[in-house]
Amino acid sequence: GDSVTQMEGPVTLSEEAFLTINCTYTATGYPSLFWYVQYPGEGLQLLLKATKADDKGSNKGFEATYRKETTSFHLEKGSVQVSDSAVYFCALSKTQGGSEKLVFGKGTKLTVNP
Amino acid sequence: NAGVTQTPKFQVLKTGQSMTLQCAQDMNHNSMYWYRQDPGMGLRLIYYSASEGTTDKGEVPNGYNVSRLNKREFSLRLESAAPSQTSVYFCASSADRAIYGYTFGSGTRLTVV
Numbered sequence: 001g002d003s004v005t006q007m008e009g010p011v012t013l014s015e016e017a018f019l020t021i022n023c024t025y026t027a028t029g030y031p032s033l034f035w036y037v038q039y040p041g042e043g044l045q046l047l048l049k050a051t052k053a054d055d056k057g058s059n060k061g062f063e064a065t066y067r068k069e070t071t072s073f074h075l076e077k078g079s080v081q082v083s084d085s086a087v088y089f090c091a092l093s094k095t096q097g098g099s100e101k102l103v104f105g106k107g108t109k110l111t112v113n114p
Numbered sequence: 115n116a117g118v119t120q121t122p123k124f125q126v127l128k129t130g131q132s133m134t135l136q137c138a139q140d141m142n143h144n145s146m147y148w149y150r151q152d153p154g155m156g157l158r159l160i161y162y163s164a165s166e167g168t169t170d171k172g173e174v175p176n177g178y179n180v181s182r183l184n185k186r187e188f189s190l191r192l193e194s195a196a197p198s199q200t201s202v203y204f205c206a207s208s209a210d211r212a213i214y215g216y217t218f219g220s221g222t223r224l225t226v227v
Contacts, residue, residue, distance in 0.1 A: 032213045034215070036216075041220070042221075043118070043204055043206075043218030043219050043220045043221055044157075044204070044206075044216070044218045045218070046215040046216065049213065049215065051213055089156065089157070093211075093213060099145065099162070099164035099170070100145075100211055100213075101147070101159060101162060101172070102216060103159075104156045104157040105156055106154060106155060106156035107156050107157075
C-alpha cells in the first residue's frame with residue numbers, strides 16, 4: 001500500500017547549520033506530497049506542499065522538491081534557527097473509497113541548539 | 115479564532131471506562147478525521163468522515179466508534195478503554211481535497227491505567 005518513509009531522528013544541529021530531512025514514498029498514481037510541522041504541545045501545521053512532479057514547495061525558508069524519478073520529497077533549509085526545533089512529518093495524499101486522505105511518515109524530531 | 119477545537123486536553127481513564135472525545139471546526143470543512151499519535155509510529159488514521167452523515171474506518175478503527183453529529187462536529191468514543199489506547203488523539207478537518215491541507219486541533223492526551 002501507499003506509504004512514507006522518513007529519516008530516523010532525532011536530529012540535533014547548531015544554529016545556522018544546513019538541514020536535510022530525507023523522505024521517500026511508495027504510491028500508486030501521482031500523489032500530492034506535504035511536509036507538516038509539530039511544535040511542542042501543539043497540533044500539526046502544514047509547512048509546504050507540492051502537487052506534481054518537479055514542483056518545489058517552499059515556506060519560512062524551508063524547501064522540498066517533488067522528485068518522481070527517485071520518489072523523494074526531501075526537506076531542506078539553509079540556515080536553521082532555534083525556533084525551528086519541532087517534529088517534522090512527511091505525508092502523501094491517497095484517494096480511497098472516493099475520498100482523499102493523508103498518509104504520514106513517523107516523524108523526525110529536530111533540535112536546534114544556540 | 116477559526117480552527118479545530120478539541121476537548122478535553124487531558125484525560126485519565128481506568129481500564130473498562132468509556133468516554134467521548136469532542137471535536138468541532140468552524141471553517142465549513144466537509145471532511146473530518148481522527149488520528150492517534152504514538153511514539154515511533156507517527157500518526158495513524160482511526161476514522162474519517164468525508165461529509166456530514168458518512169463515516170469510514172481508517173487504519174486502526176478497532177475499539178473506537180465515531181459520530182458525525184453535523185457538519186461542524188465529529189466525536190470519537192471509546193466504549194471500554196484499554197491501556198493500548200493510551201495515546202495522543204488529534205482531530206483534523208479539510209476542505210474537499212486533502213491538497214488544500216489539513217487543519218489540526220491541539221490534541222487530547224489520554225492515559226488508560
